[in-house]
Amino acid sequence: MPDERPTQHQAASARPPLRPSAVVATVVGLAEQCHDRLGRSLDVLDLGGGTGHVAVALAAAGHRVTVVDPSPDALAALARRARESGLSERVAGVQGDSDSLPTVLAGRTVDLVCCHGALEFVDDPGATLRALASALSRGGSLSLLVAGRLAVVFAKAIAGEFTHARTALVDPQGRWGPHDPLPRRFDLDQVERLLTDAGFSALQTRATTILGHLVPAALLDSDADRAALTELDELLVSGPGREFLRTLGSGLHVLARRG
Numbered sequence: 001m002p003d004e005r006p007t008q009h010q011a012a013s014a015r016p017p018l019r020p021s022a023v024v025a026t027v028v029g030l031a032e033q034c035h036d037r038l039g040r041s042l043d044v045l046d047l048g049g050g051t052g053h054v055a056v057a058l059a060a061a062g063h064r065v066t067v068v069d070p071s072p073d074a075l076a077a078l079a080r081r082a083r084e085s086g087l088s089e090r091v092a093g094v095q096g097d098s099d100s101l102p103t104v105l106a107g108r109t110v111d112l113v114c115c116h117g118a119l120e121f122v123d124d125p126g127a128t129l130r131a132l133a134s135a136l137s138r139g140g141s142l143s144l145l146v147a148g149r150l151a152v153v154f155a156k157a158i159a160g161e162f163t164h165a166r167t168a169l170v171d172p173q174g175r176w177g178p179h180d181p182l183p184r185r186f187d188l189d190q191v192e193r194l195l196t197d198a199g200f201s202a203l204q205t206r207a208t209t210i211l212g213h214l215v216p217a218a219l220l221d222s223d224a225d226r227a228a229l230t231e232l233d234e235l236l237v238s239g240p241g242r243e244f245l246r247t248l249g250s251g252l253h254v255l256a257r258r259g
């Protein structure tokens with residue numbers, strides 16, 4: 001594929017108005033590294049890509065993204081977002097799930113797979129990760145973001161919901177009860193084992209936030225408070241010697257390679 005990365009000016013005008021989240025910034029940085037290694041822009045698959053905030057950020061950086069998602073509403077919002085950013089040519093939305101990947105890809109493989117906030121919803125996470133490994137070229141990269149179990153245990157306990165906290169801790173799916181909107185949460189060692197079993201290696205895991213979802217909104221009076229908490233969280237999740245805190249992340253963000 002020819003290098004379709006935009007000029008600095010095009011990239012600036014296509015950039016979303018808000019600062020991209022740390023996860024999106026990490027994925028765009030990973031794509032940049034892959035681009036430099038391969039010498040061309042990337043073919044990307046985003047399974048469960050929803051309304052496309054990752055897909056559009058990657059397209060704005062010059063890559064081609066195929067979003068596979070079962071929700072027609074999400075795909076309509078994705079198409080709108082891509083159109084409004086002037087990036088429709090680089091973003092394709094396809095209705096489906098991991099079972100659809102062989103048909104969608106029709107024999108080709110991609111350089112980068114994203115799966116953010118979707119593994120919680122699939123029938124069989126191990127089978128989905130194996131399907132994602134098959135979609136990747138050898139040496140290709142995966143960005144996986146899943147909800148962490150311990151974060152919700154802490155959040156529920158701090159909110160005084162001790163029964164929910166205990167249920168989330170012992171439930172095989174990490175759910176706090178029948179009204180929990182998430183079908184599944186993951187422990188760090190569990191998600192790393194699933195990835196290794198699916199053929200991924202060189203796993204690097206980072207928590208998204210550790211404190212951000214625990215501090216009551218009533219204590220965040222101002223933008224300065226919110227900025228201070230964000231900065232504290234950023235230090236916590238990235239500082240040396242604090243890797244053990246990863247397991248408390250509300251999101252567990254894993255970067256991996258197909259071996």
Ligand SMILES: C[S@@+](CC[C@H](N)C(=O)[O-])C[C@H]1O[C@@H](n2cnc3c(N)ncnc32)[C@H](O)[C@@H]1O
Nearest residue numbers: 048049050070071074097098116117118121122
């Ligand atoms: C929490 S949203 C995450 C969207 C997007 N990845 C993001 O980070 O903003 C979860 C997405 O997973 C999709 N989804 C639900 N079940 C799925 C399945 N079995 N396979 C793939 N995606 C699924 C939903 O339609 C939704 O768009």
